[in-house]
Amino acid sequence: MNSIPRDFRLRQSEQAWFDQAEGQLPFKANPYYLQLAAGSEALRRQVIPTEAELEPLEYESSDPLSEEIHSPLPRMVHRYKNRIALLLTDNCSIHCRHCFRRTFTGTGSRNLSLEDCDDVINYVNSHPEIREILLTGGDPLTMPESDLEKILRQFRRNSSDSNLVLRLATRIPAVHPGRITPGLLSILSDNGPLWMVVQFNHPDELTETSRKSLDMIRKSGIPMVNQTVLLKGVNDNADTLADLFQDLLSAGVKPYYLFQGDLARGTSHFRVPLEKGWRIMDELRVRISGLAMPVFAVDLPGGGGKIPLSRSLLIRETATSYIFNSAEMEGREYEYPKEKG
């Protein structure tokens, strides 16, 4: 649904967004997540926009990771030597208000075609160093099953590397778990090796339905890891994250990354100061096992790539920013702003 149902009571700061920005910026929800959001502040913040989004900061960007400059083919991002990301669709089941691809998602671009796919496969075949393909978007699991199946089969049939790893990133088990069906799972498991990367940001997203979907995925033999985005007012405390990561572990999902917010336009109200993120990580380490611990990481602004946010990669600080060294990018320096809490 692309507008808010009448029986959902908006608050003033939310109504202000709909008055000023509806139609210019995408809003999308579904009945399942909206019902959860009505009873959970943490989920509400992730799906209902507020007027805070209308105040972009000067250093925020519509392409915060500079993906554009690393795209040798349309919809394909080749930023790291041995893996590429492929944006299959711009469609999602809900629009997460913190999304860093928020200027791509929901724009009505067509899905990747089989011809596009062949171009990608040719590219991959002529770059044997590529061992892994991230299938992302948007959310690939919102695509029609037959389209998804054709794309996966195409990769398996035409790629010269039969061990090419497919990594499918999706938020479906958290936001629309009813979409996980035996039919969909057999398409995925028949075209492995395939890993699923899910995104849970709060324990309230682990409902009975959602746990059931994770159980089905696990039993179909698809390994899962989780990425969480650190979000102010949603999960920026050790209690919430300890519960989340422990619950994920018991559902058979390994916490992989905890992401510091990207500098996407109009998302400053979600960002947590780095110092606070570090403190939360220190606290988590004494409360949950190593297996339940994700890597705290950031995608450096300006195309610096993902780096683990260990204090050892911090070269120096200025009054307004942290300066990191990106190993991937041959020792170039990248800046991440110091923000107030």
Ligand SMILES: *Cc1c(COP(=O)(O)O)cnc(C)c1O
């Ligand atoms: C995140 C990302 C990857 C995967 O990085 P990992 O550290 O292996 O998870 C690959 N390509 C692009 C463009 C990415 O943004």
Ligand code: SF4
């Ligand atoms: S599902 Fe993923 S791509 Fe879609 S809005 Fe949420 S974070 Fe962005």
